[in-house]
Amino acid sequence: xxxxxxxxxxxxxxxxxxxxxxxxxxxxxxxxxxxxxxxxxxxxxxxxxxxxxxxxxxxxxxxxxxxxxxxxxxxxxxxxxxxxxxxxxxxxxxxxxxxxxxxxxxxxxxxxxxxxxxxxxxxxxxxxxxxxxxxxxxxxxxxxxxxxxxxxxxxxxxxxxxxxxxxxxxxxxxxxxxxxxxxxxxxxxxxxxxxxxxxxxxxxxxxxxxxxxxxxxxxxxxxxxxxxxxxxxxxxxxxxxxxxxxxxxxxxxxxxxxxxxxxxxxxxxxxxxxxxxxxxxxxxxxxxxxxxxxxxxxxxxxxxxxxxxxxxxxxxxxxxxxxxxxxxxxxxxxxxxxxxxxxxxxxxxxxxxxxxxxxxxxxxxxxxxxxxxxxxxxxxxxxxxxxxxxxxxxxxxxxxxxxxxxxxxxxxxxxxxxxxxxxxxxxxxxxxxxxxxxxxxxxxxxxxxxxxxxxxxxxxxxxxxxxxxxxxxxxxxxxxxxxxxxxxxxxxxxxxxxxxxxxxxxx
Amino acid sequence: xxxxxxxxxxxxxxxxxxxxxxxxxxxxxxxxxxxxxxxxxxxxxxxxxxxxxxxxxxxxxxxxxxxxxxxxxxxxxxxxxxxxxxxxxxxxxxxxxxxxxxxxxxxxxxxxxxxxxxxxxxxxxxxxxxxxxxxxxxxxxxxxxxxxxxxxxxxxxxxxxxxxxxxxxxxxxxxxxxxxxx
Numbered sequence: 001x002x003x004x005x006x007x008x009x010x011x012x013x014x015x016x017x018x019x020x021x022x023x024x025x026x027x028x029x030x031x032x033x034x035x036x037x038x039x040x041x042x043x044x045x046x047x048x049x050x051x052x053x054x055x056x057x058x059x060x061x062x063x064x065x066x067x068x069x070x071x072x073x074x075x076x077x078x079x080x081x082x083x084x085x086x087x088x089x090x091x092x093x094x095x096x097x098x099x100x101x102x103x104x105x106x107x108x109x110x111x112x113x114x115x116x117x118x119x120x121x122x123x124x125x126x127x128x129x130x131x132x133x134x135x136x137x138x139x140x141x142x143x144x145x146x147x148x149x150x151x152x153x154x155x156x157x158x159x160x161x162x163x164x165x166x167x168x169x170x171x172x173x174x175x176x177x178x179x180x181x182x183x184x185x186x187x188x189x190x191x192x193x194x195x196x197x198x199x200x201x202x203x204x205x206x207x208x209x210x211x212x213x214x215x216x217x218x219x220x221x222x223x224x225x226x227x228x229x230x231x232x233x234x235x236x237x238x239x240x241x242x243x244x245x246x247x248x249x250x251x252x253x254x255x256x257x258x259x260x261x262x263x264x265x266x267x268x269x270x271x272x273x274x275x276x277x278x279x280x281x282x283x284x285x286x287x288x289x290x291x292x293x294x295x296x297x298x299x300x301x302x303x304x305x306x307x308x309x310x311x312x313x314x315x316x317x318x319x320x321x322x323x324x325x326x327x328x329x330x331x332x333x334x335x336x337x338x339x340x341x342x343x344x345x346x347x348x349x350x351x352x353x354x355x356x357x358x359x360x361x362x363x364x365x366x367x368x369x370x371x372x373x374x375x376x377x378x379x380x381x382x383x384x385x386x387x388x389x390x391x392x393x394x395x396x397x398x399x400x401x402x403x404x405x406x407x408x409x410x411x412x413x414x415x416x417x418x419x420x421x422x423x424x425x426x427x428x429x430x431x432x433x434x435x436x437x438x439x440x441x442x443x444x445x446x447x448x449x450x451x452x453x454x455x456x457x458x459x460x461x462x463x464x465x466x467x468x469x470x471x472x473x474x475x476x477x478x479x480x481x482x483x484x485x486x487x488x489x490x491x492x493x494x495x496x497x498x499x500x501x502x503x504x505x506x507x
Numbered sequence: 508x509x510x511x512x513x514x515x516x517x518x519x520x521x522x523x524x525x526x527x528x529x530x531x532x533x534x535x536x537x538x539x540x541x542x543x544x545x546x547x548x549x550x551x552x553x554x555x556x557x558x559x560x561x562x563x564x565x566x567x568x569x570x571x572x573x574x575x576x577x578x579x580x581x582x583x584x585x586x587x588x589x590x591x592x593x594x595x596x597x598x599x600x601x602x603x604x605x606x607x608x609x610x611x612x613x614x615x616x617x618x619x620x621x622x623x624x625x626x627x628x629x630x631x632x633x634x635x636x637x638x639x640x641x642x643x644x645x646x647x648x649x650x651x652x653x654x655x656x657x658x659x660x661x662x663x664x665x666x667x668x669x670x671x672x673x674x675x676x677x678x679x680x681x682x683x684x685x686x687x688x689x
Contacts, residue, residue, distance in 0.1 A: 017680070026670040026679060030663075034509055044512055045666040071512070 029092040031073065033057075036084045039233045040278045043073040043090050052132055056091040059083045063090070064097055064235065067279045074279045076235035078113065099243045101250035102127035106194060109211060109225040112240040114247075117227060118211075129246040131239060135301035142307045144341075144368045147377075148259065148316050151187030151429020152180065154359045154422040157381040157439055158388075159344055162372025163193075163257055163314035164305030168336055170321045170328065171346030175358050177320050179426045180344065181261040182210060184318065186219050187429035188259060193316075194251050195223040196260040198244035201237050201267030204229045217427065230267075237271035245302050248315045252304065255311025260303070264320035265296060269332045286331050296332075297339050342366035356423055361388060374432060375482035380439045384418060387443070391415020410448075417447045420455040433477040434463055437491065440483075446495045454506060461505075462498055470494045514600035518608035521585050521601075530579070531609050537582040541573065542602050545595075555595055565590050607649075615645045621653040621661040621672075638662075 031045030041063060049055070055063045055075055061084060067074030077084065099114035104125035109118040116123055144162035161167045169177045185195040197214075199207045207227050214220045224247055228240040241262045248258035262268065269292055276289035284290045296319075303317035319340065321333050326347070328337065337343055342365045351358035370378050394412050398404065404412065421442045424430075430438075438459050441447055450458055466473055473494055476487055483491070525531045545552055551572075555565050566587045573583045589595060607617050618638060620626070626634070631648065638646045653661070656672035663669075 017683075026668075026675050028668050028670065029666050030668050031666060034512065047666060 031055075031090045031092075033084060033086055033088045033090060034072065035086060036077075036081055038278050039077050039081050039235060040275070041075045041077055041081070041084060041090070043075060044071070046073050046090065046092060049073055049092055050094075050096065052096050054093045054095050054097050056093055057084050058088050064239075066275070067281070076238075076275055076279075077233070078235055078239075079233075097131045097239070098128040099131055099246050100125045100127065101129040101247045105224050105247055106222060107220050107224075109227060111232075112226060112228050112236045112243040114243065127250060129250055131242040131246045132298075133246065133249065133302065135298065136304045136306060136310075140304075140307055140310055142305050142312070143371065144305050144314075145371050146305075146314070147372045147374060147432075148184075148193070149187055149191070149429075149432050150180070150184040151431070152183055152357055153424055153430060153435050153439065154357060154361065155180070155344060156373070156432060156435055157377060157422075158361050158385050159342065159359070159364045159366040160369065160372040160377070161316065161318075161366060162305075162368045163316050164303060165342075165366070165368050165372065166300045166303045166317040166319065166340040167366060168319050168321060168340040168343040169346070170323060170333060170337070170343050171358070172323055172326055172348050175346035175348050175351050176356060176426070177322070177346055178206075178210070178263055180346075180357055181263060181318055181320065182213055183426060183429050184259065185214060185223060185261070186217055186427060188222060189219065191257075193222070193257045193259050194248070195219070196226065196244045196248050196258060197223060198226045198228075198241050198260065198262050200228055200240050200262065200264060201230045201271060202227075202263065204231070213427065234271040234274040237268065238275055241265070241268055241299050245299060245315075245317075249302060252306060252313040252315040253311070255306075255313045257314045257316075259316045259318065262299075262317065262319040264322050265336055266322045266332050269295065288331060292332070293335050293339075296336055300336075300339050341368050354423070355419065356426075359422075361385070362392065376436045376477050376480070377432060377439075379483050380436055380443055383443045384439055387411070387414055387418055391418070413448060414442075414445065416452055417455055418442050420452055421447065421459065423456070431478070433474045436477050436483070437466065437474065438462065440491055441495055444492070444495070446499055449499070449503070450506065458502060461502060462495075465498045465501065466494060469497075510597045510600045511604065513594070514597045514604050515608070517585075517589065517594070517597070517601050518604045519611075521605065522608045522612045524581060524585075525609075530581075531605075534579060534582050534585075535605055535609075537573075537576070537578045538586070538598075538602055538605070540576060541569075541578075541582075541586060542598050544572070545598065555590065562591050562593065606647075610647050613645075615647050616642055616664060617647050617649060619649050619651065619663040621651055621656055621663075623652065623654055623656060623658060625652060626650060634660075 029046060029048060031043040033041050034044045035042045041057070049065045049068065051065065051068055053065045055065055057063055057077065061077055061079040063075040063077045065073050065075050100123050102125045104123050108116055108120065108123060110123070111117055114123065144164045146163045148161045148163045148165070149156055150161060155161065169180055171177050181197070185197065188195055197210065207225070207229060211225055214223055226240055226244040226247070228237045244260050244262070248260040251258040269288060272292065272295055273288050277283060277287065281289045300317055300319060303315045305314045306312055319336055321336050323330065323333055328334070345360045345364045346358045347360045348358070350360060366372065373381065390411055391414065394408055395415070398412055421438060441462065447455060447458060473491055477483070480487065522531065525534060554560065554568060569586055569590050570583060573586060589598065610617050620634065631650070635646055635648055656674045658673035659671045661668060661670050661672045661675065
């Protein structure tokens with residue numbers, strides 16, 4: 001009985017709504033499709049359409065107005081174009097492209113339009129963010145000063161990344177670029193940083209692999225994956241980083257911290273080139289359009305550390321660029337290098353000799369520098385960089401088989417051990433206090449007495465030893481964030497104690 | 508659609524050169540006459556489409572015919588231009604688009620009115636009067652039957668559609684329901 005009443009009520013509501021409609025005249029601006037093909041439609045009419053406005057085509061397909069010309073409008077289609085025909089009517093929506101944002105997206109895999117791809121049901125959120133927004137101005141920002149720990153020793157010690165920074169990860173294919181990105185995501189557990197991984201033009205299998213890694217290690221709880229794979233139309237690949245950035249901006253603007261990874265911007269530039277050429281924009285160098293620099297600069301400028309009045313939130317960007325045969329002087333690599341605040345350069349030669357992560361510390365830099373490190377790390381890392389530089393210089397000599405004096409030989413040995421120490425397995429990020437401890441050991445020569453192939457075992461056992469026998473040391477490094485004289489003594493004593501034990505074991 | 512855009516340029520040029528309504532009527536009639544001739548005489552169509560004849564010869568043919576028909580000088584020159592440009596295939600679009608272009612030049616707004624059943628003369632007059640009152644300009648209406656709109660009326664003025672059709676309302680209802688779901 002109650003069901004009947006409900007059904008009746010619903011009918012009346014619908015009836016009332018429909019009756020209400022009839023009194024209103026729906027005024028809309030329309031244009032006509034003059035040609036369509038390759039995901040691009042040319043439209044006649046729509047003379048008041050806005051740049052980047054969302055347009056509604058028949059059969060529920062949407063498009064974005066990208067070319068506003070004197071007599072026609074060029075639009076990219078965000079869906080299948082085979083149903084669109086010449087003469088079809090296109091409606092203005094008066095809306096700039098938006099994506100859903102907010103906490104409801106965390107843990108989800110979405111496409112660049114914000115539609116779920118993970119089969120976990122619709123995304124329930126009232127929050128929408130425009131995908132193209134102006135970056136915060138000078139007044140709204142603060143210098144980058146909080147560290148974003150990647151958990152990778154070589155990066156946190158020598159190329160520190162701060163929250164709000166843009167650090168480029170650059171290298172050939174198969175050099176471990178994505179691994180650095182995923183390790184950084186894994187290390188953000190319990191740090192309050194929301195991670196957004198944007199896949200642009202990747203293989204579906206690669207994206208699935210990354211999602212699985214994040215899920216298996218509990219990182220999806222604080223991550224969003226925006227996926228536009230190689231089989232998606234180029235407009236979707238073009239939109240993906242802006243969509244991911246807009247999702248991150250929500251957290252930045254609400255006083256929280258977000259990290260967004262664009263994997264990778266070379267494919268993004270290629271997708272944009274495709275769109276531009278189809279829209280018949282004039283090609284420039286390497287057939288990229290003239291505004292390919294602006295394409296990336298306006299995206300990366302949105303990474304920022306906001307001032308305290310605005311909540312002090314941050315958006316850190318880790319763009320990835322794939323080089324061809326180590327050529328960093330290509331068009332897109334040089335563009336992105338000049339936009340970002342430093343780069344992590346990965347080399348296939350290093351990768352092949354077993355230095356993993358294959359970071360070339362010589363030409364990798366972070367222009368934010370020490371501000372993005374805790375003091376304890378600054379104290380130990382300064383010497384590390386110096387030792388490694390000297391080692392590299394000596395290494396060239398040593399290659400000629402020159403007889404070396406005792407000091408030089410010692411420097412060479414130290415350098416070899418430090419290089420060994422900076423090697424790290426994938427998916428095993430370290431907390432900063434452990435990094436400080438092991439680098440301290442390397443710097444102060446505690447490793448010198450052991451063979452090179454024992455370094456890995458030394459590191460593993462040292463952590464176990466300190467955790468059981470001197471747990472206060474790690475806590476003190478983490479809390480004080482600097483090594484004062486008493487802590488310095490305690491670490492020294494603990495390491496000497498461990499060395500004796502490890503030596504016994506080795507014998 | 509492309510042809511219509513192209514034809515628009517020619518019709519605008521044509522009506523821009525005409526003085527008054529009487530001249531427009533005459534030129535329009537002459538263009539219609541020539542278009543009719545093209546449709547009915549296959550040998551003329553063939554000759555004008557023949558790639559072996561150059562544009563000058565084709566213009567000569569058209570001029571001769573139009574002279575015999577006693578056409579106005581402006582008509583002759585306009586059609587010669589169309590032939591010289593090799594655009595005779597858009598003559599039907601030019602013919603159809605000329606009244607709208609003339610109205611536009613005269614400051615008369617053209618509304619395309621779609622309805623399921625043809626409107627009565629009384630309804631047409633009422634609609635025209637109401638639109639003229641709202642627009643404060645003379646209005647010309649072009650009527651067409653469109654069963655797809657189910658009921659009501661749909662008016663189109665250039666890029667703007669005023670939709671009071673059942674189809675439009677149903678679409679709006681669908682959008683509302685989809686929004687609720689989101």
